[in-house]
Amino acid sequence: MGLLPDEAPDSEFILTKLRDKKLVKSRAFSMGLRDKGQGALTFGGYDTSKFSGPLETIPLKRKPANGNRQYIVEMQSLSLGKDNGSNQTISDKQSLKRRQMTIGLDSGSPALVISTTVAQDLQKTLGGSFEKNWLHVNCSIVDTQAALNFDMSNQTTVSVPLQDFVSSRKDGGKTCTLAIKLSYNVPARKEHRPIGIATLSDK
Secondary structure (H helix, E strand, C coil): CCCCCCCCCCCCCHHHHHHHCCCCCCCCEEEECCCCCCCEEEECCCCHHHCCCCCCCCCECCCCCCCCCCEEEEECEEEEECCCCCEEEEEECCCCCCCCEEEEECCCCCCEEECHHHHHHHHHHHCCEEECCEEEEEHHHHCCCCEEEEECCCCCEEEEEHHHHEEEEECCCCEEEEEEEECCCCCCCCCCCCCCCEEEEEC
16 A cells, blocks of 8 residues: 655655645554454554553664665563563563664564574573474463563553464464464574564564
C-alpha cells in the first residue's frame, strides 16, 4: 500500500496525499493485528481500544546502508516475563558488548526474525533449540503464561505471550515450535535482519 517510510519530502507517500486532501488530519497510521479477517488499519491516528497503557514517541533509525526502507527503532533489552511477575533479561547492550539492539516492524510475515547473537541468548534462556532455523521449546514454559518483553525504553515495554508465537505442537503436545526464526542472511555488522512481524538484532 506504499506505507513504508517516504524517502523524500516530495515523494508520492500515500499518507501525505490523504492529509493534503484533508481526508485525515495527520500522516499517522496504526495497525491492529488480530485473527484472519479481524485486523484493522487506521489512517490519520490510532484506535485506543486496540491497546492499553500510555503511548511514547520513539525515533526511527536512519535508512540502513543496504537501502531498504523499513520501520526500525532502537530498543533497550529483551526479557522473559514469568508468571510470578519477575523478569529475566535475555539480551541487552551489556550482553551484546554495548552494540545497539534494533527492531524492525513489518506485517509481511508471521514470525520474529532474530540475529545469531540474540538467538543464542534466547535459546539459553528458554532451554530450547533451533531446528531448520526455527525455535523449538518445551511446551511447559509456554503453558506457564510466560511472555517475551520488548523493552523499548525505560517507560515502555511491549509484552507478547509465548503462546502467541506457537505455530505447532508435537510429541504429544510436549514440544512447541515457535514462530521465531534465526537468520544468517545479513552479516552481523548490519543494523538489522530480514523482517517479519518483528526483527530483532544487534549492531
